[in-house]
Amino acid sequence: MSSRAFARIAVAGLIAATGLSVAAGPASAHPTSHKPATVPVRLVSINDFHGNLEPPTGSSGAIVNEAGVSVPAGGAAYLATHLKSLVNKNSAVVAAGDLIGASPLISAAYHDEPTVELLGKLGLSVSSVGNHEFDEGLTELKRIQNGGCHPTDGCSPAGEWKGADYKYLAANVLKENSGRYALPPVAIKKINGVRVGFIGLVTQTTPSIVTASGIAGLKFAEEVESGNRAAKLLRLAGVKAIVALVHEGDQITPGQSPDACPVTPGAGTRIAQGLSPDVDLVVMGHSHQAYICKTEDPAGQDRVYTQGSSFGRVLTTIDFQVDRRTGDVVRSSVVADNHVVTRDVTPDPEITQFVQTWKDRVSTVANKPIGKITADVTRAAGPSGETALGDLIADAQLEATKTGGNAEIALMNPGGVRADLTYAQSGSEGDGVVTYGEAFTVQPFNNLMQVVTLTGAQLDALLEQQWQSGGIVRVLQPSASLTYTMSPSQPVGSRVSNIKINGTPVTDAQQIRVAANNFLVGGGDGFTVFKQGTNLWSGPLDIDAFVAYLGAHSPAAPPALNRITLAS
Structure with a gap:
């Protein structure tokens, strides 16, 4: 047996072992005259x-x-x-x-x-x-x-x-x-x-x-x-x-x-x-x-x-x-x-019923009202990359981690915010009402909230990691307790300044309790400085923090986009 024939048998065995089928025989090597060439x-x-x-x-x-x-x-x-x-x-x-x-x-x-x-x-x-x-x-x-x-x-x-x-x-x-x-x-x-x-x-x-x-x-x-x-x-x-x-x-x-x-x-x-x-x-x-x-x-x-x-x-x-x-x-x-995939066509009746069946099954949980909002709270970014919904989530995460974790600030990754909260009702819940299903759609990962201690210098380095290789910019959404100035025209490593917590300037040696989900704390999205944090504390799921905050602060208004100042 030739080495090539043996290799083909080995490959067929690999594919078969993984549960995949190999169709027998190649395409006809000699097409007949009555068949097209392709x-x-x-x-x-x-x-x-x-x-x-x-x-x-x-x-x-x-x-x-x-x-x-x-x-x-x-x-x-x-x-x-x-x-x-x-x-x-x-x-x-x-x-x-x-x-x-x-x-x-x-x-x-x-x-x-x-x-x-x-x-x-x-x-x-x-x-x-x-x-x-x-x-x-x-x-x-x-x-x-x-x-x-x-x-x-x-x-x-x-x-x-x-x-x-x-x-x-x-x-x-x-x-x-x-x-x-x-x-x-x-x-x-x-x-x-x-x-x-x-x-x-x-x-x-x-x-x-x-x-x-x-x-x-x-x-x-x-x-x-x-x-x-x-x-x-x-x-x-x-x-x-x-x-x-x-x-x-x-x-x-x-x-x-x-x-x-x-x-x-x-x-x-x-x-x-x-x-x-x-x-x-x-x-x-x-x-x-x-x-x-x-x-x-x-x-x-x-x-x-x-x-x-x-x-x-x-x-x-x-x-x-x-x-x-x-x-x-x-x-x-x-x-x-x-x-x-426009919605001006007749929806497929079988799939319509299929979706409705699952919607009915989850409806008791999904349709439960958890709070209200005064207007759309969206992922639309301001000039600095700050968003109202990202800020709202960060505020919720800070509140959920103050007791037990002693958090002073919270940071939310923008990629973890998956949908907008809209004021207009999506079902029969009424305008401004947020249901559990809507909140879950915004935050569907079931990440764990965690708190670590970073120094002021490490926090500065973390915020500098918002500018990443390949021209990617991931702006961490800050809780209201954190403010700073962003200068994108400066060299990487010198783009963040004037960091303050509750209005007080941060020093390099200062010990700061920083809350984030476990994805970020593990260095996700390239924010590796988080892995330098100490005194790890774990708290509730991020969705639970968000639900509790909306319930406690209802009706919630879209936060003003003033936590990150863009240098002129």
Whole structure:
């Protein structure tokens, strides 16, 4: 037996061992005269759904369409209707991660089983993992994949969980102790009679944006190198049409058509340009943006890379031809299009009923009023990056950690604020009323509140970490007790000054009790100075702190954006 034949058998064994099927036989090597030379294939992709079974609200529930107009978008029943209009016998539905995690209560209350079941109903066949797939750890992700009831909370009202109808892929997630794949790296699907290989990749920054317990025992390797190894596996299995599903992406210039390419080159572009020429196209996620872009692979061939926004607001179609003789994608045939999931269509009746069933199941908890607000409290940022909702959450966290933790200030990561609080009623609760479900949608992570002691010098260094590599700026949202001046035009390391706590200037040697969620305290989002903190104290869950604050300070008004002063 030749070494190449042995390698192909070994690869087939690897794929079979991970529970994936390998379609028998390549595409016909000698097309007959009555068959066309190529075969059409369509992929329909989604990314960053985050359990949004119901239509998302606020700024998360709208998107700019091809005409440059912001329109309401998203919702599982509308998604199903649009999807049915886009799929055909040549199609497969694929995804690029973060389908679950950071979800509204309707899904999160049942560990996202409702969302995974929905995606099965919609025909999803394969997805990369996203960083949020690891929110509850690898063991829980495997339970979601394979079935079984939750070990602590037991079975949901639907009964024993049967597992996902689609496969999660992760070619760059390895077990630290063995270096073996934690999940299948690749999958091979037969679409319209031809074999297409899929590679799953997740951002290598996952350890810095997921709690330590979620990624314990795992290594997240660099994406391009890992993707290229996976492409070799598929080539050894005789597969030449290869698609990378990558949970990483770029930022864009806001307000552009979802079919444009206004990206600021970042990690997504790096991956799209760096992957092996064996990879024909790249489907992306993570940055919650919509774009259709084209670049060149290392061999100088055109390669399309796409992303479809978030929360089910966009579906991406990618059409291409596969050469019957070679089994490879004809690169010049690749055409991608982002379709806005508008709400001007008839919602799918089956999915409407499915969502309503889960809404009814969680309604007792979700519809409970917890407080009131006087106006919209949103994530809209002022010139300094401060937001009213971020400030409100920080105030809640400070109040919840003063007793026991002796907190003096609180800081909230902006990425942990997932939705706006709107004054207009979303159901029958009345204007200004905030329900538990709405509060949970704002803060869905169930992070633990913690307090550590930092010196004044360390607090200054922590605030300087708001400016990060790659031009990323993450402005920590401060409680009312903390004020300072921000000077973005100054060199990094010299952009924060005039730090005060309750109006008193902070000294370098001063000991300060700082409250934050356990994700930040663990160094998440690049705020590694938190790990220098001492005298750790743990308190309530962040959602409980938020609920208690809204109840005690009802009606709550949007805080003024005056805690961070922007230097002129």
